Amino acid sequence: MEPQIHLGYQAQLANFRLGYSRVGCALAVVLVLGGVALDQAFYPEQAGILGLARLLASGFLTLALIALFSPLAGRYVRAITLSWLTLPQIMISWMIYHTQGASSPYVFGLSLALYAAGIIMPIGFLQGIALGVFTCMVYIFACVAHASGGSDNASMLAGNSLFLLFSATISAGCTWFNERARLQLFQLQHEVSEKNLALQSTNQALAEIKGHMMQQEKMAALGTLAAGLLHEVNNPVNYSLMALNMAQMDKAVMASADLKESLADAKEGMQRVQGIVSDLKTFAYQKPGDDASRIFLFEKALKSALRLTGFELKGIEVTVDLPMDTHVRGDEPALIGVLINLLGNAALALQKSARAKPLIEVRAKRLDGRLQVAVRDNGTGISPANLQRVFEPFFTTRDVGKGLGLGLSVSYAIVHRHGGELRVASEDGAWTEFSFDLKLATDNA
Structure with missing residues (x-):
């Protein structure tokens, strides 16, 4: 049962990841381009070069989005998703390098991207760790590169790096819990589906049993009815047949064609009633007799x-x-x-x-x-x-x-x-x- 659940879960998860990756990538394109307003607010004199960086990043994200709709997207959805998740981190790290290094407020963009990836995106635990480590590395590299060209605040770098490390840890933890929750949800759906199938089979069996029991009840009811009718009907029928036989031998009857025909019709009717009673005996006496096992x-x-x-x-x-x-x-x-x-x-x-x-x-x-x-x-x-x-x-x-x-x-x-x-x-x-x-x-x- 477990291997079947595992295979079914992986198939469902692949479709789940593909759908969420497409939506997340499209949203990333919108947010990256929408960040132009932040550039105008924080660094209006550098808004042009920062806007070009955003345009370039959104272009690569668009290519990733196109790849997610390709025939091979289902097989490589993990790699494509992790690739486009790193693009905003690279862009933001370059902005940090180009602006104020460790003092740049864009560090919060890196942290928010980590939280979004861990909470919303259906990436795995190891992917979450890899994204967190990568983000910390590119941030430190950007700050060190910026400091080499002038001055930078070492304490600010250490504090922000620690903050990013905390964010990466929380993001990886979220991916682990989300993965477990998805697996448990699938197992629950699998169990419910199996129980529904079993219930349908049980209902069908019960319906067949009910139909069989209803048939037996009808037979028993007819048997009870027949048993009561046998003694009440059979004897009068026999008396009537005897009387009709005697009447048919009367000279007056034999001399009259109409009387003879009428008595013949009456006798045929009584014989039919006798046949009905004979059929009903089958229901009235259903216990096996001496010949039942011959x-x-x-x-x-x-x-x-x-x-x-x-x-x-x-x-x-x-x-x-x-x-x-x-x-x-x-x-x-x-x-x-x-x-x-x-x-x-x-x-x-x-x-x-x-x-x-x-x-x-x-x-x-x-x-x-x-x-x-x-x-x-x-x-x-x-x-x-x-x-x-x-x-x-x-x-x-x-x-x-x-x-x-x-x-x-x-x-x-x-x-x-x-x-x-x-x-x-x-x-x-x-x-x-x-x-x-x-x-x-x-x-x-």
């Missing part, structure tokens, strides 16, 4: 499902890709029902899409002690708005009277009862794939 051949179950849906799959190419051994544990009739439902839905989607080459792919593979099964079609796909609702009880996109929306809900409950999960993936207008997994007959398979 070993059977999935390939055989798939063939049965394909035979039972043969009429619906007419004209559709069905490809099957299974491993050599497909022995699994579970309730074979219930899982055949799941396959029938998935194949029937795929066939309906292909009919709606009117593909030139309708195709259903059934694939399975052995993975981590389970058989992973997928049923994919190149039909109409499922819209994103409906994708999260396909397993909801009574949700259907079929026309009125052509489906109750219980097929996928029943299949979901059956797969869940077998310790797996029925999943769906789709691209609207292109394809749909339902997948689930079953426990293999042997753990080491």
Whole structure:
């Protein structure tokens, strides 16, 4: 983690230094030229020569500013920054030499430049020390050179040199503390960024868990509802079917076409109610029975499902890709029902899409002690708005009277009862794939 933080910090610091160096260099150009007012106030008789020195220094600073905008500025920003920081110090030291030496008030300009470099500019600790030592050296050199041409105050030179040394020490200390503060700030930003990423991942996981729990709650609620309805509805339905069967055998009914048709319609309606009750039993009794862990051949179950849906799959190419051994544990009739439902839905989607080459792919593979099964079609796909609702009880996109929306809900409950999960993936207008997994007959398979 530390090397990553270090590399990230260095990259961020390089951009930080470059931006501040550009601003600082531009400000230095303005301040150097603006110092003409000081020349007029302190040494009006030498304002011309001092102004030329300022103009020359500002010219070099402008070249440094241009270099800071060059393609290589990012790589050499430290060297360029330290170079232009020395330019005002050289200019001021020359002014000190040209005016009054140690008695010149321009010594305060050197001190202010050191403070500005240490507090504002993003230079390193060693760079701060180097700038302070350089400033003290050029100041002493300027004062000594001035004294050699006449007289100078030794005590003033010593005092100002000590003052500059203090300023250089404070400037270097500021650069050290600023460097530490920037590193700590970056580490804090790095930690916050990592925690935000972890939080996003956690929120996504929680959202998935919430959706799964909501689905389970819906299944449990429907199971409770179904359990209450079974005894209340199933017996009257059976009585009604028996009565209808007896009525159909009556001579008067057989002699009347209208009565015969009416009783046939009534019987068909009651049989449909009976089918609904049968589907609801899946939710009412979700505990595994004696056949829940029986070993059977999935390939055989798939063939049965394909035979039972043969009429619906007419004209559709069905490809099957299974491993050599497909022995699994579970309730074979219930899982055949799941396959029938998935194949029937795929066939309906292909009919709606009117593909030139309708195709259903059934694939399975052995993975981590389970058989992973997928049923994919190149039909109409499922819209994103409906994708999260396909397993909801009574949700259907079929026309009125052509489906109750219980097929996928029943299949979901059956797969869940077998310790797996029925999943769906789709691209609207292109394809749909339902997948689930079953426990293999042997753990080491």
